[in-house]
Structure formats: C-alpha cells, structure tokens
Amino acid sequence: MTYVIKGETGDWEVVIGLEVHCQVISKAKLFSGAATDFGAEPNTQVSLVDAAMPGMLPVINEECVRQAIKTGLGLKAQINTTSVFARKNYFYADLPQGYQISQFDQPIVGEGSIILDLEGGASREVGIERLHLEQDAGKSLHDQDPKRTFIDLNRTGVALMEIVSKPDMRSPEEAGAYLRKLRSIVRYLETCDGNMDQGSMRCDVNVSVRPAGSTELRTRAETKNVNSVRFVMQAIEHEAERQVGIYENGGEVVQETRLFDAQKGVTRSMRSKEHAHDYRYFPDPDLLPLTFPQSLVDEIQSSMPELPDERKARYVGDFGLSPYDAGVLVQEKDTASYFEAVANGRDAKLAANWVINNLFGVLAGRGVDITNSPVSAEHLGELIDLISDDTISGKIAKDVFDIMLETGDAPGKIVEDKGLKQITDTGAIEAAVDAAIAAGAAQVEQYRGGNEKILGWFVGQVMKATQGKANPGQVNKLLKDKLDT
Amino acid sequence: MSLDKDTVKNIAYLARIRVDDEKLEPLAGELSSILDWIEQLQELDTDGVPPMASVAAMKLPQRKDVVTDGNCRDAVLKNAPDPEDGFYTVPKVVE
Numbered sequence: 001m002t003y004v005i006k007g008e009t010g011d012w013e014v015v016i017g018l019e020v021h022c023q024v025i026s027k028a029k030l031f032s033g034a035a036t037d038f039g040a041e042p043n044t045q046v047s048l049v050d051a052a053m054p055g056m057l058p059v060i061n062e063e064c065v066r067q068a069i070k071t072g073l074g075l076k077a078q079i080n081t082t083s084v085f086a087r088k089n090y091f092y093a094d095l096p097q098g099y100q101i102s103q104f105d106q107p108i109v110g111e112g113s114i115i116l117d118l119e120g121g122a123s124r125e126v127g128i129e130r131l132h133l134e135q136d137a138g139k140s141l142h143d144q145d146p147k148r149t150f151i152d153l154n155r156t157g158v159a160l161m162e163i164v165s166k167p168d169m170r171s172p173e174e175a176g177a178y179l180r181k182l183r184s185i186v187r188y189l190e191t192c193d194g195n196m197d198q199g200s201m202r203c204d205v206n207v208s209v210r211p212a213g214s215t216e217l218r219t220r221a222e223t224k225n226v227n228s229v230r231f232v233m234q235a236i237e238h239e240a241e242r243q244v245g246i247y248e249n250g251g252e253v254v255q256e257t258r259l260f261d262a263q264k265g266v267t268r269s270m271r272s273k274e275h276a277h278d279y280r281y282f283p284d285p286d287l288l289p290l291t292f293p294q295s296l297v298d299e300i301q302s303s304m305p306e307l308p309d310e311r312k313a314r315y316v317g318d319f320g321l322s323p324y325d326a327g328v329l330v331q332e333k334d335t336a337s338y339f340e341a342v343a344n345g346r347d348a349k350l351a352a353n354w355v356i357n358n359l360f361g362v363l364a365g366r367g368v369d370i371t372n373s374p375v376s377a378e379h380l381g382e383l384i385d386l387i388s389d390d391t392i393s394g395k396i397a398k399d400v401f402d403i404m405l406e407t408g409d410a411p412g413k414i415v416e417d418k419g420l421k422q423i424t425d426t427g428a429i430e431a432a433v434d435a436a437i438a439a440g441a442a443q444v445e446q447y448r449g450g451n452e453k454i455l456g457w458f459v460g461q462v463m464k465a466t467q468g469k470a471n472p473g474q475v476n477k478l479l480k481d482k483l484d485t
Numbered sequence: 486m487s488l489d490k491d492t493v494k495n496i497a498y499l500a501r502i503r504v505d506d507e508k509l510e511p512l513a514g515e516l517s518s519i520l521d522w523i524e525q526l527q528e529l530d531t532d533g534v535p536p537m538a539s540v541a542a543m544k545l546p547q548r549k550d551v552v553t554d555g556n557c558r559d560a561v562l563k564n565a566p567d568p569e570d571g572f573y574t575v576p577k578v579v580e
C-alpha cells in the first residue's frame with residue numbers, strides 16, 4: 001500500500017527514519033553503581049558520578065554491554081568488538097556533566113535489519129543503521145513553580161540504546177509497524193521493557209518528502225520525543241503535509257528540531273535558538289575503548305531466545321496459521337505463551353481464532369493484558385476440546401465463554417450445570433426436524449419452488465426447539481435429506 | 486590556523502565563560518598561536534597508525550551489575566543553591 005500525499009503540483013512521497021531510545025534493563029546505571037528503578041523518590045538514585053562531582057570517574061557496567069550485544073544480535077546486526085565512547089557536549093539543566101557520554105563514529109553495533117509486519121500479512125525489511133550505548137539525562141518538572149524548573153537526576157546515567165533506522169520507511173503505518181516490531185524484539189530479549197508511557201522507549205522521527213518516484217533525499221526535520229505509536233504516526237502525517245505545503249508554495253524546508261504537540265496533533269518548531277547545536281564530539285578521555293572477545297558475542301548468540309519472526313514462521317509452518325494471525329499472536333511474548341498453552345495438543349487454528357476473535361476483544365474492553373486474562377489458558381483449551389469432540393457447538397461455545405467470563409468456572413462444569421451438551425442423537429434431532437417441516441407447509445412449498453434460502457428458517461425452528469443444542473451439521477443434513485426427497 | 490573574534494566569542498559561549506568584548510581580540514591572537522604550535526603535528530605522516538587511547542597497556546575496566554551507590558541525596562544536593570522537596574531547582578527552562 002503506497003502512501004501518497006496529493007499536492008497541487010502532483011503526488012509526493014514521504015521518507016521516514018526513526019531514532020529510538022531504549023532504556024536498558026539493568027540493576028545499576030551505565031557508568032555508576034546507582035539503582036535504575038522507575039518511580040523512586042527524587043534524587044535518591046544518584047551517585048556522585050551521576051551528579052558529576054569533580055574527580056568522579058565512570059566505570060562501565062558489563063551487563064549493559066551484554067544487553068547491547070544481545071539487542072544487536074536480535075536485529076541481525078554486525079557487532080563491533082571494539083567501540084569508542086565519545087562526549088556529546090551540550091548545556092542543559094538535566095545534564096550535570098555538561099556532556100552526554102555516547103558513541104559517535106565507532107558504535108558497539110553496526111548495520112542490521114528488522115522485518116515489519118504490515119496490514120494483511122505482508123512484510124517488508126527496513127535497514128538498521130546502528131545501535132550505540134549512551135547515558136540518559138535527568139528529568140525536568142516545569143509545572144511545580146512559575147519561575148523555576150525542578151530537576152530529578154534519578155534517570156541521569158541510566159543506560160540507553162539509541163537504535164537508528166535507515167530512511168527506509170514510506171508511510172506512517174510502516175513507522176508504526178517498525179516501532180511495534182522493535183518493541184516486540186526488545187521485550188522478547190528482555191533488554192528493554194518497551195514502556196513508551198513510562199518513557200523507557202522514546203522516539204525521534206526524521207521526516208522528509210520528495211516528488212513520488214524520485215530517489216533524491218531532501219532536507220529532513222526531526223521531531224523529538226514522540227512517545228506513543230499513535231503520536232509517531234500523527235507526527236509523520238502532519239509533518240509530511242507541512243513540508244509539501246512549504247515546497248508547493250515555493251519555499252524550502254529547513255533542517256531543524258521540532259516538537260510534537262499531542263493535544264493538537266501538530267509539530268512545531270522549538271523556540272529558535274541563537275546558537276545552533278554544536279556538540280563537539282570527541283573521544284571521552286575518561287574511558288578506554290570498549291573491547292570484548294568474539295567469544296562473548298558467540299556465547300550470547302547461543303543463548304538467544306526464539307524471536308518473534310522465528311516464532312511466527314513456526315506458527316505458519318507447523319500450525320498452518322495465516323501470516324497475519326501468526327503475526328498478531330507473536331507480537332507480545334506473553335500472548336504467544338498463552339496461545340501455545342491453549343493450542344498445545346489441540347486444533348491450533350481453532351485456538352488462534354478463539355484467542356484473536358474472542359479473547360482479545362474482552363481484554364481490550366476490560367483494559368487488561370493477557371497475563372491478567374479473566375479466562376485462563378487451561379479453561380480456554382478445555383472449551384476448545386468440548387467443541388472439537390462435538391460436546392458443544394461453536395455457537396453454544398460462545399455462550400459458555402460468556403459465562404466463563406462472569407463466573408470464572410471451568411467450561412466442562414458450565415456445560416454440565418446448564419445442560420448445554422449438544423444433541424447428537426439423530427433420533428432427537430430428526431423428531432425436531434420433522435416437527436419443523438410439519439409446521440411449515442408454506443415454507444416447504446417455497447423451498448421446493450427453488451428458494452434454498454428458506455432452509456435457514458427450518459434450521460432456526462429446529463434450534464429453537466432444541467435450545468440451540470442440536471448439532472448444526474446434522475440438522476442441515478437431515479433437513480436437506482428430507483426436503484429434497 | 487587563525488581564529489577571528491566571532492569564533493572566539495562562540496567558543497566562550499559554548500564553554501559558558503564570560504569574556505568582555507575588548508578581550509576577544511587579544512584572546513583570538515593567543516588561541517591562534519597555540520593552535521599554530523599544535524598544528525606542527527600535522528607534518529607527521531600518521532597513515533596506518535591507529536589512534537592511541539592510553540599510554541598504559543590496559544583494557545577498559547568493567548563493573549558488575551550491582552547497586553553499590555546512590556541513596557545519598559543530602560550529599561548530592563549539598564552544593565545546590567535552592568533545593569526543594571529533594572529536587573534541584575533552576576531558573577525555568579521550557580522549550
């Protein structure tokens with residue numbers, strides 16, 4: 001599906017690259033022994049290193065290095081066994097050092113790729129440019145006082161992985177799919193919790209536009225810190241429209257940093273700065289180059305968990321699921337585990353249908369995730385067994401499912417207590433079929449006159465007489481047999 | 486390499502050092518001569534020579550992922566001019 005902006009001078013396409021900051025899961029910070037827990041009392045997780053007291057020296061946390069390597073491997077990327085930390089200099093209240101320790105021309109992870117799962121089961125590969133390790137900054141609170149900003153340095157120095165894509169995306173949907181997939185991968189790897197609302201995953205969006213079909217790369221604008229998938233898509237839509245408007249009015253897009261206003265759904269220029277950013281990167285003299293043996297990479301590689309793409313391929317290959325359904329189920333590791341518990345030893349397609357078409361709606365409606373599902377995987381599996389062995393029909397199963405939601409009871413018990421067992425006794429069904437035919441002389445005429453749709457009326461009568469418990473297959477067959485003779 | 490007055494002014498700004506206007510010109514001269522002196526290094530042929538990160542033959546030391554520090558808010562805030570409720574406070578910065 002091509003995303004095109006219809007301008008007055010013709011069609012335009014959008015070129016998108018994303019820079020995603022992922023907070024690394026580790027107990028201590030990247031260069032200090034202070035804790036990383038979210039939501040602690042202000043400035044209680046700050047060491048003198050984080051506060052940038054004179055003479056303090058950074059010492060790197062080996063776990064953060066392992067997490068970056070692991071993430072790099074998950075992105076099928078090149079791992080650089082030698083990389084260099086550099087100082088990115090800027091002056092801001094939430095950055096006590098006056099510089100951020102980051103990586104510049106020699107990052108720990110180089111080029112890789114990520115596969116996007118798109119609408120309708122299609123997929124597309126997007127390039128990863130690099131992944132580097134860097135320090136997070138502190139948090140500013142602007143609403144505590146009319147004249148002052150309050151600063152909490154708890155987040156200062158927490159390890160971030162900045163993951164930079166190539167400018168390979170061409171629509172807001174693709175950018176959304178990229179973020180979802182990246183989040184899924186880091187969650188599977190347990191290298192980042194991916195919580196955009198807590199800020200442990202944040203996104204900078206680079207957007208430029210060009211006439212459709214052209215291959216040039218025009219000047220891009222960067223929108224900083226867009227913090228949900230939906231907002232990223234909105235920011236791209238708005239930014240693309242804005243840039244097309246500028247070109248079509250004879251203007252030029254300027255390279256600048258913009259902010260996304262979530263309330264209005266628009267991007268706006270950051271208050272223009274007297275001085276453009278001049279980061280003056282240079283190798284950090286406090287830190288030697290980061291080196292590790294290839295054997296460390298191999299060891300991490302050998303302990304990698306199954307990733308969403310591999311799991312999806314398994315669901316398609318072994319279970320016969322559609323790529324779309326498989327993609328939906330593997331996106332969250334917890335969902336995939338739940339589905340596998342339901343599907344284990346059962347009809348996997350039926351299991352997938354129940355999870356996707358019935359359970360997901362309930363979870364969304366109640367605003368809970370699958371780990372708090374009101375129906376356990378065990379119970380849902382049991383329900384599927386009852387359908388598979390013809391104890392209940394698919395239609396009755398939906399009623400049983402509703403009761404399970406209310407009571408939390410096992411489906412077998414519900415079927416027993418409410419007498420919902422399917423009637424498969426041919427004699428009983430035949431009696432109901434005969435009664436329906438006897439009661440519907442007019443409808444029999446219509447059917448024999450060629451109106452096959454009227455068959456539904458007979459099915460309805462039989463179901464009514466049996467409280468929906470007659471096996472629908474048998475009802476249909478018996479009706480046809482009798483009416484066609 | 487010769488620096489002009491405006492460049493020196495910008496360097497001072499980036500370093501957050503206040504320099505009076507009349508000192509910019511002499512400073513430009515001094516900084517230029519320092520850079521000229523350093524520039525002699527350009528005469529060396531360094532093709533194929535890897536950058537030296539340290540004079541000592543050592544590797545980057547690494548720490549275990551263990552919480553060993555922090556929880557010293559009083560010490561951290563001790564030099565802060567106007568702390569409140571455990572926060573640093575600074576003149577309002579809003580983008």
